[in-house]
Amino acid sequence: MSQYQRLLLIADDDFPDSAATERAVALAIGTGASIHVLALVQEPARAHMLELKMNEEERAEYFERYEAWVQASVALLQSRQVHVTFQAIWTDDPLTQILIGIRELKPDVVIKGTQMLPLLKRVFMTPLDWDLLHASAVPVHFVNHGARALPNVVVAAVDPSNSEPALQSFNQEIIKVAEGFARQCCAELHLVYAYDLTAAFMAETSAAVCWVEELRAALFEPFKALADSCHMPDSRRHFVMGSPVKVIKDLVQELRADVVVMGAVQPKGLGKLIGDTTERALQIQACSVLTIKPGSHLV
Incomplete structure (x- = not known):
């Protein structure tokens, strides 16, 4: 079906x-x-x-x-x-x-x-x-x-930094929806995690520089585990430091991506997964967005 x-x-x-x-x-x-x-x-x-x-x-x-x-x-x-x-x-x-x-x-x-x-x-x-x-x-x-009639490249935007089971499950749901959408359109699927260390640098610049590699490693491990779980090829994994909207915008331009699949979570309940990133991503000129909430399955 x-x-x-x-x-x-x-x-x-x-x-x-x-x-x-x-x-x-x-x-x-x-x-x-x-x-x-x-x-x-x-x-x-x-x-x-x-x-x-x-x-x-x-x-x-x-x-x-x-x-x-x-x-x-x-x-x-x-x-x-x-x-x-x-x-x-x-x-x-x-x-x-x-x-x-x-x-x-x-x-x-x-x-x-x-x-x-x-x-x-x-x-x-x-x-x-x-x-x-x-x-x-x-x-x-x-x-x-x-936008063209059907996309050639689809990007799933996730945030595995929070180990809460409900949020990790939502990341899996985002990927599942993105996989299904890409498959339906015969499009190439990529996975991106934009991690922002601005708060750490602002808190203590000198200390943050010393700890940046450890911070990166700590954030990379759950992203790698998530990418491994969905059998994402290494060439389609994007672990990028920077503000999410800028990272997504730059990646859209680099990959010539047509669609970004993102979570839309309100402040209450699960809490904001990506904050207002999804809202601002709608204003990226070159890309369309597919938004989902927890439980809004496509399959």
């Missing part, structure tokens, strides 16, 4: 010509999965902030035009021999509607185009992508706008 049975695609302004749509179609063709398109209809931005909102008649006409456009776009996808259904919903709360769609459809993965927001805008508002990666009970695949 294929790894994927149901894909939930969140339509955006570029639908059906978006990279996210092409990724969903390519996965569906390769796996026989069905695609359900969720189109969230919102009132268009007004030219002037003081302009009144649409009345009921205007809203109904706008929704009707939007739904007709989605239906025509879905018909184009269906002509490519892909089983596609769709639903258009008027909403002022996109996150809630997506989560309702996830509960009702029970997809194997949610596919959505990445929101590329400038830093200043992210300061004043939490991007939908950030809320979604933390709230979704199933894996979410954020697809970069320039």
Whole structure:
């Protein structure tokens, strides 16, 4: 049986010509999965902030035009021999509607185009992508706008520094999901652990220099054990010192990686595995991200 049975695609302004749509179609063709398109209809931005909102008649006409456009776009996808259904919903709360769609459809993965927001805008508002990666009970695949239909290189980002069994199990889950995704796409899989010794150097610079090799060795052993457990070839293991986001960004460029598989863990419960690294990784221009939470299996 294929790894994927149901894909939930969140339509955006570029639908059906978006990279996210092409990724969903390519996965569906390769796996026989069905695609359900969720189109969230919102009132268009007004030219002037003081302009009144649409009345009921205007809203109904706008929704009707939007739904007709989605239906025509879905018909184009269906002509490519892909089983596609769709639903258009008027909403002022996109996150809630997506989560309702996830509960009702029970997809194997949610596919959505990445929101590329400038830093200043992210300061004043939490991007939908950030809320979604933390709230979704199933894996979410954020697809970069320039992504190819199927990836050639997939990178699994792990952090084996914490010996707590739940966190070690989550590392194994990240690798399992990455392996399955890479296999489904016939892509090459790599493993990366970005370890940051900044705190040690800041605490005592002279002492940290003397102990750096011992610190590296202590961090390398659990990474090696994790890589050995999944039979990762040495040439595809990346144990790199530096801040996680920079390490991932540099590795994406070096390998020309298409997808990074990362954990999304909220502050409560298990605690932050990678902090806000996953959120910031969504802003890496050249790469797409597949996020998972503990228990959100793909297989």
